[in-house]
Amino acid sequence: MSSITAGSHAHEHESSATHASFISTYVFSRDHKIIGLQFLFSTLLWFFVGGLLALGIRWQLAYPWTNMPIIGKMLFPGEGGQISPEFYTTLFTMHATVMIFFVIIPILAGAFGNYLIPLMIGADDMAFPTLNMLSYWFMWPAFFLIGASFFTAPYGAGGGWTSYPPLSVVNEAAPGSASAQTLWLLGITFVGISSMMGSVNYMTTIIQMRAPGMTMFRLPLTIWGMFITAILQAFALPVLTAAGFMQVMDRLLGTGFFLPEGLIVNNSIPASGGGQPLLWQHLFWFYSHPAVYIMILPAMGMVSDIISCFARKPIFGYKPMVYSISGIAGLGFIVWGHHMFVSGMNPVLGMTFMVSTMMIALPSAVKVFNWLGTIWGGKIEFTTPMLFSLSFVSMFIIGGLSGIFMAATPVDIFIHDTYFIVAHFHYVLFGGTAMAVFGAIYFWYPKMFGRMMNEQLGKVHFFLTFIFLNGTFFTMHVLGAVGFPRRLADPYHYDTFQHLMPMNRFMTWCAIGMVATQVIFAFNFISSLFFGKPVGRNPWGCNSLEWSAPSPPGHGNFDFQPVVYRGPYEYGHPDATKNHYPQIEPPPENPTEVPEH
Amino acid sequence: MGRFWSLLFLAVPVLGVGVFAAAMMTDSWPLHNHWLPRDVSEKGYVIDNLFNTILYLTGVIFVGTSLALFWFLWKYDGEKNLGPVRFLHGSHTLEVVWSIIPAATLLFIAIYQMNAWADAKIDRPGTRLAGADGRMNTEDDLVEFQLPIAQVTGRQFEWRIRYAGRDGVVGTSDDVHTVNDLHLPVDEEVVLQIKSDDVLHSFFLPNCRLKQDVVPGMKQMVWFKPKEVGSFDIVCAELCGWGHYKMKGRMTIQSRKDFDQWLTDQERIQQESSFALSEEE
Amino acid sequence: MLCYLQPCLTSLGESNPMKRLRIFWALLSMPMIGLVTGCGTESPDFRVNNVYMEKISRELDVKFAGQRQEDVYTALTAMFGTPDLPVVTGGEDAGVSDVLSVENLHLAAGPVIKDYEAGKGLYRQHCAHCHGVTGDGYGPTAKFLNPYPRDFRMGTFKFKSTPVGYRPTDDDLTRIVRNGINGTAMPSFKEMLDSGQIDAIVDYVKYLALRGQTERSLISLSGDYGYETPEETTETQAELLSKEVLVDEILGAIVEEWTSASETATEAEGRDPVYDFSSPEFDQSELDESIARGQQLYYGAGACVTCHGPTQLGDGQTTDYDNWTKDFFGEAAKVADAELLDAYLTAGGLPPRNIIPRNLRQGVYRGGRRPIDIYWRVKNGIDGTPMPAASSQLTDDDVWDIVNFVLSVPYQSLSQPADMPEFVRDRN
Amino acid sequence: MLKRFWMICTLLPLAFFAGCSGSPEADFVQVNSAAVEELRTKLASSGSGTETDQQEEAGPSGYATLKGRFALDGSPPPQIKLDISKDPAICAPGGKDVFANDVAVGPNGGLANIVIFANGVNEDWVHDSAKPGRTDEVIFDQKECVFLTHVVGIQTGQPMTVLNSDPVAHNLKVSTTFNQTIPEGKSVPFVASKELNSPEKMSCSIHPWMTAYLLVRNDGYFAVTAEDGSFEIPNLPAGVELEFRVWHERLNGIKGDLQVNGSAETWKKGRFEMTLEPSQDQELNVVLPAAMFN
Structure with missing residues (x-):
């Protein structure tokens, strides 16, 4: 606040701030930056929780049925801290739920979307600030519901994050998670409502509130990623919400959308029938496949910005990048069936979905080639955000290519529901999105808090994370090739998989190392809040609009009216005096004209 | 430091290829047998070949792009590259080239797979009979499908197997029942009917490259032709509740003679009606 | 959360580094304290038969607490050891070697050995999460299985060749472990364990049954003794905790039931007509x-x-109940009696279900x-x-x-x- | 204040993973390991140490009969109506109400179906007439879904014939030891092999309201009170202290304040001690207050 020094707008704010209470300023704030930070802190905490859940899973896989360190005793006092199979199903269900719905989706759209969209397009706030505030506070019911679901006695939701019926609908099928499953579904519904509010806001803001001269094709790719994501959410989410409600009704009212006739589960016969379990899978994946892109597109955008900035060179093929984002989004709606190749869906459909799925690799390939094109011929600065972004590219290559195996239907017969797919989506989501998010945090941290994070610690954090990440996830491909199935509490009683235990131990220790490494990050993050080097507006020498605002920006963001003269990637421009050429800097020959693109 | 980081990124393709290569040489330490399990189905090689084809294709792309990434990082390190950057916004030609080449490759992969998929999931074994017009090999040929040798029912948490018995039809009183113990004759096309009593399961035979989710309310057929004698795992590959991990079955492939003998033995055991013999297998 | 600190920090100003340092350490120490106070694991113990103690204390109007309870479990621990180290003290005198082999117990007991191939800790690996470490049918999975997992402590088993009231034979138990119980959550271990391991499991189950039966006898016997004055306590201890009572009277009688099991199996003549489709005589x-x-x-x-x-x-x-429920509620199973039900559930019984x-x-x-x-x-x-x-x-x-x-x-x-x-x- | 609130909110999950909750102590008992070791050594030692210490007790100086009567003082408690949920035509002909009749009060307040027996009588002291090996048959019948004998006492090895005089099948379930179907109008034999320290419930799983009790004793020193509350146990060893146990269906062991032979006494745990005079009948008239049954 005190850093806002110029402009009558800011002065107005200051006078009002003295009257505004702490609650309206920092808790129920309608300022997109506060909301963004609220999202950021909430999701980072959940990220930690999700990581610990993952360690629980890994412990069981490395040392099945042995006493679990630290938390074992309080969970299973009578059993000597031995993990129980129900708890294992709860663990992986909750790990996926937390990571997907509380970390990846809200940290991209909620945290960075909120923080960056108005700043990068030159607006003073979102189009609907109150809606924006609500989108954050609707996450809290979800936090509590999922938390309650986890702590529901005796065991939390155990239907997997995909919540396939009848397992998730018939109480007797997963009896430990009877009411927990309902809580889980309601929690997911709240996440959906929150995302929906956000997506409406982002779309409107990006379309309506761009600064003068900020044409659609001068938007940074981050904004394009967020924009397309918002559209995806707006179209796909209602399906999940509806399907979720159908499942809640199946559970509570016995409607039987997803239950066929004649089940006998745990010696009881469900009252309803006449439904079809595959219906849920269709509805679920109709949302959740686009959701996969919701989880990666904004990260791709942010990575593009960071790479271009630190290669000191324009992004290679800006428009193809935009088209490929749109292409991924469009194709994303017609490929959901590739999750269901062996589900019992008509196999003829498998052929159609195989072709469309193969096609989605194409825009992804275009993006990778463009990132390579961007660093080609640049002057690369190996800063921490750059390293994380480069690792995004490197890991995304692996994650993208392993996707082709799954897309090929006959190969998918073998590797479906094995660790091959676990490797694939962890490469995309952890190696990809999470690494991009780390990069983005290091990159925008000075803007958010006015201080730099420690570069040395950042590089150590990157190095260890990168090593442990590959140690944990690359080996999963090999396990997948043996057919090692997911979600098994004890795979080693199968002769086929018995010899895989040493490999799993290696992975577990890598995973423990990976989580431990994040302590460095947490330390860096918190200590930099207090002792970080204070910085000015543009510490990295970047072009896009947010770097023209104060660090941290005050209420209303800009202390001047930004006017945009060019695209965001004009690094190393021959006309420019510096090696970057900010979007707000007028061209030397005609400083007043706002050029049309 | 730029050099160091470039080498770190070089390590990705080097170690990646290394791990896969070590895994593919199935008897190398420490990745002993960390590769596709022994294939005992006649058509299993098709899936293995496709897997390998895609592996080589993607491997080339992986190594290519990763090396390019390394090389660009090495060469254009800001500390070493003192010249001006190449100020360019892209190349239309390049974009077209690297769109069309992957597109063609991917389409090729997709179409190349169709037959394998159809063999595995669509064309159920059977005999073709003359059609309505009385002629063979026409569009309207009738197919008399091969009857299943056994019915495999998934339930929480076991595989209940029911052999057709003497009359060749599953569901009659002469059926032979076993739990988690599937015996099959070698070198014969085997059709199994799979169904579920309660929730979703997945009938997974890693050694036969066969997997099919078992959906309650549906009876599905799976088929394959075992080509080797031995004993192999039946795995459940779809989350079916807390006991998912323990749905272990055993598939024993044996010669027709042994199989018939086994089935007769099972039938006899199932008819056990005196105490003296109760300690039998 | 931390974002709220940002303005506070700003308001503290750059001039007060000590105060900032203090807030920083306060924040950092919080998770650290949590981690340091976290506790390690310890080996499991046998669970006390609270339900039966509640039943006996109601019948005999005694309190199972303090010295009375401690004596029961001192005797029990002395006789049967712990889940990690099972023994049958005085077993030779009671003839326990006819019932089970102690070597087998060590194969089945104990924690799961981290080297999976070693095949130790079989019971805890395969059985404990349903049947419980104690064999009380109260493992973490138990409460939502239908039917509930068997509580071995009464020594009663359903599917056996012997008549009601007699112990099962080894073959009966082995058959159940091998084939599982169709229609329940009890799986078949035929494919998972070799016959030596199944023998070990069966012996361990018998050990748990012996221990559970002894526990019940001890509880009901100790209810007859007085603990009101110190002299009475000493007298009781001398009498109750004697070899004569523990080994000869209690354990001996229970072991005898088990050793005689195989003789009581019901023989059956071959069925007439033989229901064998392959037989030429089949009609x-x-x-x-x-x-x-x-x-x-x-x-x-x-x-x-x-x-x-x-x-x-x-x-x-x-509307009837099985014996494990009736053991507490009596033959007419007064489950509807709210006070009784409450006492039962408080003592740790599983909610009664109709059989x-x-x-x-x-x-x-x-x-x-x-x-x-x-x-x-x-x-x-x-x-x-x-x-x-x-x-x-x-x-x-x-x-x-x-x-x-x-x-x-x-x-x-x-x-x-x-x-x-x-x-x-x-x-x- | 608010700051702290948010801190707590967000640190809660953390605290969960790091912290430690107390284990439910009630499920486990801490035993003294030294005491366990000591006892274990004692149990493992060969031979039975206590046997030699035992002193030979003086034998009985003769035999005597204990006879008397149990009576109720006050108005009998209300009867419990049974829920006849099966075969009403046979079990409750004409739709009549059937009562549990667990407190059967006869003439002059006499209480029927009270069990009294001598517990732990030294085998050597048992009079010939009370020795095990009785062969006279006990008939245990049931009609209109009621066990005609409500409490039956037998000696081990003594044959009992379970009759079914109803036109429906019954089964007789004796706690955990016996469970057999008795077809309509048929009978099955029953022989008890194990002594019981208190009567066990007998029931019919088909008609779950049917109950009766069975006492099995090695010696013949037991009695069940008749309709008028009277009982008689002959040939009890006299001159030695005997422990008697008294049992009633609703009360289990009869305990509390009551009147014995006119004077007030308090019984604990349903038992009392008594030494009989040789060759002399001992009277035992017990009056139970009605409040005991509420």
């Missing part, structure tokens, strides 16, 4: 007659109809589908349940007729209507 009409006679007996002298219902759907008598007669039309036979298995069920009844033994008025042939009828029920047209469309979707 369908003979079988049909036998089934018809069995049906008569089902409705008549066998009295099966009263529980299994006129349509064999198991809907006749559905439902088998639906014979499903073709699911828990104790095995061999005719001999069904024969034992009909002839001996099912221990621990309301299922009575066939009247001694019925001849063996009558019992076989009932067996034939029971085996034919799932294939009657009522069970498998021929002309009704199947509800399932048939692919291909």
Whole structure:
């Protein structure tokens, strides 16, 4: 606040701030930056929780049925801290739920979307600030519901994050998670409502509130990623919400959308029938496949910005990048069936979905080639955000290519529901999105808090994370090739998989190392809040609009009216005096004209 | 430091290829047998070949792009590259080239797979009979499908197997029942009917490259032709509740003679009606 | 959360680094304290039979606490050791070696060894999460299984060759571990364990049953003793904690029940007519007659109809309870008595469930589908349940007729209507 | 204040993973390991140490009969109506109400179906007439879904015939030891092999309201009070202290304040001690207050 020094707008704010209470300023704030930070802190905490859940899973896989360190005793006092199979199903269900719905989706759209969209397009706030505030506070019911679901006695939701019926609908099928499953579904519904509010806001803001001269094709790719994501959410989410409600009704009212006739589960016969379990899978994946892109597109955008900035060179093929984002989004709606190749869906459909799925690799390939094109011929600065972004590219290559195996239907017969797919989506989501998010945090941290994070610690954090990440996830491909199935509490009683235990131990220790490494990050993050080097507006020498605002920006963001003269990637421009050429800097020959693109 | 980081990124393709290569040489330490399990189905090689084809294709792309990434990082390190950057916004030609080449490759992969998929999931074994017009090999040929040798029912948490018995039809009183113990004759096309009593399961035979989710309310057929004698795992590959991990079955492939003998033995055991013999297998 | 600190920091100003440092350390120390105070694991212990103590304390009007309880469990620990180190002290005198081998116990007991191949800790790896470390049927998974996992502590087992009130034979237990129990959560361990390991598990189950039975005897015996004055306590301890009482009287009697089990198994003559399709003597009409006679007996002298219902759907008598529930609530199972139920649940009992007669039309036979298995069920009844033994008025042939009828029920047209469309979707 | 609130909110999950909750102590008992070791050594040692210490007790100086009567003082408690849920035509003909009749009060307040027996009588002291091996048959019948004998006492090895005089099948379930069907109009034999320290419940799983009790004793020193509350146990060893146990269905062991032979006494745990005079009948008239049954 005190850093806002110029402009009558800011002065107005200051006078009002003295009257505004702490609650309206920092808790129920309608300022997109506060909301963004609220999202950021909430999701980072959940990220930690999700990581610990993952360690629980890994412990069981490395040392099945042995006493679990630290938390074992309080969970299973009578059993000597031995993990129980129900708890294992709860663990992986909750790990996926937390990571997907509380970390990846809200940290991209909620945290960075909120923080960056108005700043990068030159607006003073979102189009609907109150809606924006609500989108954050609707996450809290979800936090509590999922938390309650986890702590529901005796065991939390155990239907997997995909919540396939009848397992998730018939109480007797997963009896430990009877009411927990309902809580889980309601929690997911709240996440959906929150995302929906956000997506409406982002779309409107990006379309309506761009600064003068900020044409659609001068938007940074981050904004394009967020924009397309918002559209995806707006179209796909209602399906999940509806399907979720159908499942809640199946559970509570016995409607039987997803239950066929004649089940006998745990010696009881469900009252309803006449439904079809595959219906849920269709509805679920109709949302959740686009959701996969919701989880990666904004990260791709942010990575593009960071790479271009630190290669000191324009992004290679800006428009193809935009088209490929749109292409991924469009194709994303017609490929959901590739999750269901062996589900019992008509196999003829498998052929159609195989072709469309193969096609989605194409825009992804275009993006990778463009990132390579961007660093080609640049002057690369190996800063921490750059390293994380480069690792995004490197890991995304692996994650993208392993996707082709799954897309090929006959190969998918073998590797479906094995660790091959676990490797694939962890490469995309952890190696990809999470690494991009780390990069983005290091990159925008000075803007958010006015201080730099420690570069040395950042590089150590990157190095260890990168090593442990590959140690944990690359080996999963090999396990997948043996057919090692997911979600098994004890795979080693199968002769086929018995010899895989040493490999799993290696992975577990890598995973423990990976989580431990994040302590460095947490330390860096918190200590930099207090002792970080204070910085000015543009510490990295970047072009896009947010770097023209104060660090941290005050209420209303800009202390001047930004006017945009060019695209965001004009690094190393021959006309420019510096090696970057900010979007707000007028061209030397005609400083007043706002050029049309 | 730029050099160091470039080498770190070089390590990705080097170690990646290394791990896969070590895994593919199935008897190398420490990745002993960390590769596709022994294939005992006649058509299993098709899936293995496709897997390998895609592996080589993607491997080339992986190594290519990763090396390019390394090389660009090495060469254009800001500390070493003192010249001006190449100020360019892209190349239309390049974009077209690297769109069309992957597109063609991917389409090729997709179409190349169709037959394998159809063999595995669509064309159920059977005999073709003359059609309505009385002629063979026409569009309207009738197919008399091969009857299943056994019915495999998934339930929480076991595989209940029911052999057709003497009359060749599953569901009659002469059926032979076993739990988690599937015996099959070698070198014969085997059709199994799979169904579920309660929730979703997945009938997974890693050694036969066969997997099919078992959906309650549906009876599905799976088929394959075992080509080797031995004993192999039946795995459940779809989350079916807390006991998912323990749905272990055993598939024993044996010669027709042994199989018939086994089935007769099972039938006899199932008819056990005196105490003296109760300690039998 | 931390974002709220940002303005506070700013307001503290750059001039007060000490204060900032303090806030920083406060923040950092919080998770650290949490981590340091986190506790390690410890080996599990046998759970106390609270339900039975509650029952005895109600019957005899005594309190199971303090010295009385401690003496019971001192004796029990001295006799049977801990889950990690099972022993049967004084076992030689009681003849326990006829019942189980102590080497087998060590194979089955203890924590799961981290080297999976070593195959130790079998019980905790395969059994404990349902049956509990104590064998009390109260593992973490137990409460939502239907039926509940068996509580071994009464020494009562359902599917066996011996009559009601007798212990099962080794073969009976082995058969259950090998084949599992169809229609319940008890899986087949045939593919998972070799026969030596199954023997070890069976011995361990017997060990837990011996321990549980001893625990019950000790509890009910100690209820008779006084603990009111110090002198009384000393006297009681001298008497109760003596070899004569513990080994000779209690353990000896229990071991005797187990050693004699194999002699009490019910023998059965081969069935007539032999229901063997491969046999040349097989005569369908003979079988049909036998089934018809069995049906008569089902409705008549066998009295099966009263529980299994006129349509064999198991809907006749559905309000009864099994012996594990009746052990506390009494034969009339006064489960509706709220005070009693509350005391039972507080003591750690699983919520009582009705025991439902088998639906014979499903073709699911828990104790095995061999005719001999069904024969034992009909002839001996099912221990621990309301299922009575066939009247001694019925001849063996009558019992076989009932067996034939029971085996034919799932294939009657009522069970498998021929002309009704199947509800399932048939692919291909 | 608010700051702290948010801190707590967000640190809660963390605290869960790091912290430690107390284990439910009630499920486990801490035993003294030294005491366990000591006892274990004692148990493992060969031979039975206590046997030699035992002193030979003086034998009985003769035999005597204990006879008397149990009576109720006050108005009998209300009867419990049974829920006849099966075969009403046979079990409750004409739709009549059937009562549990667990407190059967006869003439002059006499209490029937009270069990009294001598516990732990040294085998050597048992009079010939009370020795095990009785062969006279006990008939245990049931009609209109009621066990005609409500409490039956037998000696081990003594044959009992379970009759079914109803036109429906019954089964007889004796706690955990016996469970057999009795077809309509038929009978099955029953022989008890194990002594019981208190009567066990017998029931019919088909008609779950049917109850009766069975006492099995090695010696013949037991009695069940008749309709008028009277009982008689002959040939009890006299001159030695005997422990008697008294049991009633609703009360289990009879305990509390009551009147014995006119004077007030308090019984604990349903038992009392008594030494009989040789060759002399001992009277035992017990009056139970009605409040005991509420």
